[in-house]
Amino acid sequence: MKILISSHRSLAALVHPGNSSDLGLLVRIMAALVRISSVCYRGVRPLLFRASSLIRPLAVQKKDRDCPYFISAKIHATPSNYAGSGSKAASLHWTGERILSIALLGLAPVAYYYPGPAVDYSLAAALTLHGHWGLGQIVTDYVHGDFKIKMANAGLFLLSTVTFAGLCYFNYHDVGICKAVGLLWSK
């Protein structure tokens, strides 16, 4: 046992010269055992060349100093360039879709109680955009292939533009959306 401990201490000193705390002594003993057993299985060479397999117990030691409980060794490191980088466009689009839906929901009672040009144009914009984004999701779901996707989105953009233009024309030159629904329902 004495030989074991002394060999462990010498080994520990080899790779961690400043390490003298007793915290995690058990861990270091285990680490040493791993190193000794690796010597038995693979010979002295890996030990001498500080093979990366020996870094694993070292990682355990370092972590142990931070948190005094057993942690299994980390084998992969998550690439730090994943975290936080990249465009938020898709996420913002999703949020925009939900906000627009809620706005459209709120617009319905307003249209009933306060019909007029302001609500007419707001309805025209909200309905067209909600429809445009909804049909856009359908294109994304069912249309595949670079060219087809471009064509479908172009066609959709054209349709939405014409729709909005038509609704604005109707609001300006004709009775307007609110009045139109009212007239339709009064018949």
Added chain:
Amino acid sequence: MCQFYTCLKNMWFLCEMSKFWAKNTRLNRPVSPHISIYKWSIPMMMSISHRGTGVALSSGISAFALAALVLPESYPYYLDLIHSMTFGPQFLAFSKFALAFPVAYHTFNGIRHLAWDLGKGFKIPEVYRSGYIVVALTVLTSIGLATM
């Protein structure tokens, strides 16, 4: 530097995706039966109906907008024209019901979707329960609106 790397990664994924679809289309690979064999469920039917009513309503609005741009006369003129062609009050009530139904369904199911987006109501019994409520509300609202 991170954003550049992510941009390259995204471009690579998009490239791989379009290569997959190009090959897939070229080989005309057969698709395993899916909707033709899977048992239809209420949530499935309601989901596709939400999409269907959305497309129908959007098409209706676009058709209306196009007509407004193309047709020469004003809206009250055409409304009176249609009114003079109708076959009685039941027809009017039925057509009001037919217009109100997709609007009501899409609206109520849309609220259901927004609840899901908040993370609520994902347990299977809750999904079915909210679905039944949406259908009930749709029918009641459509009938109510048709009688107005």
